[in-house]
Amino acid sequence: MRIVPSYWDEDLELMSPQRLEEIRLQKMQKHLRFAHQNSLFYKRAFNQAGFRPEEIKDLDDYRERVPFLSHMQMIRNQRVTPPFGDFLTMGLKDVSRIYCSPGPLMMPFSAGDMDSYINTTANGLYICGARRGDIVDITAAYQWHLAGTMMDSAFRRIGCAVVPGGSGMTRTHIVIMKRLGVSVMFAFPSFAMHLADTARKMGIDPATDLKLRLIILATEVYGNNDKTMLAEAFGSEIREMYGGAETGFVAAECPHGGGMHCFTDSILEIIDPVTGKNVTAGHQGEIVTTDLSRRAMPVVRYRTGDLTEGLNTDPCRCGRTSPRLMRIVGRTGEVERVKGVYMIPEIINKIIRRHHGFAKYQILIDRLRFQDRLTIRVETDSLDERPTMRQTLIDNLRAVTQLTAEIDLVPVGTIDQKTPVVIDNRLSSRTDTLDPDFER
Numbered sequence: 001m002r003i004v005p006s007y008w009d010e011d012l013e014l015m016s017p018q019r020l021e022e023i024r025l026q027k028m029q030k031h032l033r034f035a036h037q038n039s040l041f042y043k044r045a046f047n048q049a050g051f052r053p054e055e056i057k058d059l060d061d062y063r064e065r066v067p068f069l070s071h072m073q074m075i076r077n078q079r080v081t082p083p084f085g086d087f088l089t090m091g092l093k094d095v096s097r098i099y100c101s102p103g104p105l106m107m108p109f110s111a112g113d114m115d116s117y118i119n120t121t122a123n124g125l126y127i128c129g130a131r132r133g134d135i136v137d138i139t140a141a142y143q144w145h146l147a148g149t150m151m152d153s154a155f156r157r158i159g160c161a162v163v164p165g166g167s168g169m170t171r172t173h174i175v176i177m178k179r180l181g182v183s184v185m186f187a188f189p190s191f192a193m194h195l196a197d198t199a200r201k202m203g204i205d206p207a208t209d210l211k212l213r214l215i216i217l218a219t220e221v222y223g224n225n226d227k228t229m230l231a232e233a234f235g236s237e238i239r240e241m242y243g244g245a246e247t248g249f250v251a252a253e254c255p256h257g258g259g260m261h262c263f264t265d266s267i268l269e270i271i272d273p274v275t276g277k278n279v280t281a282g283h284q285g286e287i288v289t290t291d292l293s294r295r296a297m298p299v300v301r302y303r304t305g306d307l308t309e310g311l312n313t314d315p316c317r318c319g320r321t322s323p324r325l326m327r328i329v330g331r332t333g334e335v336e337r338v339k340g341v342y343m344i345p346e347i348i349n350k351i352i353r354r355h356h357g358f359a360k361y362q363i364l365i366d367r368l369r370f371q372d373r374l375t376i377r378v379e380t381d382s383l384d385e386r387p388t389m390r391q392t393l394i395d396n397l398r399a400v401t402q403l404t405a406e407i408d409l410v411p412v413g414t415i416d417q418k419t420p421v422v423i424d425n426r427l428s429s430r431t432d433t434l435d436p437d438f439e440r
C-alpha cells in the first residue's frame with residue numbers, strides 16, 4: 001500500500017513558531033536589503049521613511065518603520081515610469097513572466113520567482129487536500145492574471161492531471177467534468193455557484209452525476225451559509241485559499257477548518273485600517289503581506305484592502321503550527337475588487353469624463369448568489385442619445401477595466417450629493433436572492 005504523506009514540507013509546516021519567526025526574520029532582513037539595493041522605488045521609500053535596512057533588527061522594527069505599499073501607489077509609479085515603474089530589480093533578460101492586472105499594473109516575475117510561487121501554491125493546494133492522481137479542472141482565467149496559469153503549474157507539481165478549462169464556457173465545463181470524472185475543481189465561489197445552477201438546467205445533478213470530491217475556492221467575501229450551500233450543491237468538500245494578483249496565494253485551509261493556514265514564505269499582518277497598527281490575534285483588520293521570496297518586483301508590506309475576521313492562533317488538529325487567517329469579511333480603502341478583479345474608481349471616473357453629456361455618477365456594487373454586480377448610475381440630460389451613450393460606456397469600461405457593468409442613465413439631479421461615489425452593498429446582500437437575468 002502506498003503511504004500518502006500528510007504534509008508537503010513537513011519540516012517547515014510543523015516547525016515551532018519561535019524557530020519559524022527566526023527564519024522569517026532572517027529572510028525579511030535579506031529581502032529588505034535586496035529591495036533597497038536594487039529597486040529605486042524602495043530605495044526612495046526607505047530613505048523617506050528614514051531608515052536603512054540593517055537598522056531593522058526584529059519584527060517590531062519592521063512594523064514600526066517599514067512603510068506600507070498600496071495598489072494605487074504601484075499603478076501611479078508605473079504610469080510615471082512605464083512599464084514597470086521603479087520596481088524592477090533586474091534586467092529583462094532575467095524576467096520570465098509578466099502578469100497584467102487592471103490599472104494596468106505590470107507584475108514581472110523571474111524564473112526563480114515563478115518556481116517559488118508555484119511551490120508555495122502547490123503547498124497550499126496540498127493543505128487543501130489535492131493529491132497525485134486527482135483530475136483537476138481549473139475554471140479561473142488563464143489570460144493576463146496570475147490565477148489560472150499559477151494554479152495549472154501548482155496542481156501539476158503535486159502530480160495532478162490538469163484540465164486547463166479556464167474561465168467561461170460553463171456548459172462545456174460540466175460536460176467535460178462528467179465525462180472525465182473530474183475529482184477536484186479550482187474556482188471563484190461565484191462561478192462555482194453558477195456551474196451548479198447551469199448543471200441542473202442541463203438535467204445534471206452536480207452532487208450525484210459529477211465526481212467532484214473537493215472544490216478549492218479562491219476566497220472572496222461571502223456570507224456564513226454560502227460555503228455550506230456550495231458543499232451541498234456539489235456533494236463536495238470545500239476549502240479556500242487566500243491570495244491576490246500582487247501577492248500570489250498566501251494562505252490555505254486544511255480539512256479541520258478554523259481559517260486558512262498562513263504560508264511560511266511571507267509575513268502576514270492584520271492591521272487596523274485607520275491607525276495602521278497591528279491588531280492583536282483574533283481581532284478584525286486589514287490584511288498586509290510581504291512576500292519574502294519574490295525578487296523581480298518585490299512587494300513589501302502590501303495593503304491588500306481585504307478585511308479579515310482576524311488570525312486564529314489556536315493549535316490546529318492537523319499539526320501545522322502556522323496561524324489561520326479567518327474569513328474575509330469586506331474591503332477597505334480606495335480599490336474595490338469586483339468579480340475577482342480590481343475596480344478602480346479613479347479609472348472609471350476618467351472613462352466617464354471622456355464622454356460629453358454626463359454629469360454626476362455613482363458606482364454601486366452588490367451581490368446576488370455569489371455573483372458580484374457592478375452598476376454605474378450616471379446623470380445625463382441628453383435623453384435622446386441614451387442607447388448609444390449606454391453602449392459606448394459599456395464597451396469602453398470593458399476594454400479598459402475588463403469589467404462588465406450595467407449602466408443606469410438617470411436625469412441630472414437624481415444622485416444625492418451627500419451619498420458616497422462608491423456604494424458596496426455586498427456585505428448586506430442576501431445570498432439566496434434569485435437573479436433570473438444572471439449571465440456571466
Ligand SMILES: [Zn+2]
Pocket residue numbers: 254255256257261316317318319320
Ligand atoms: Zn490545520
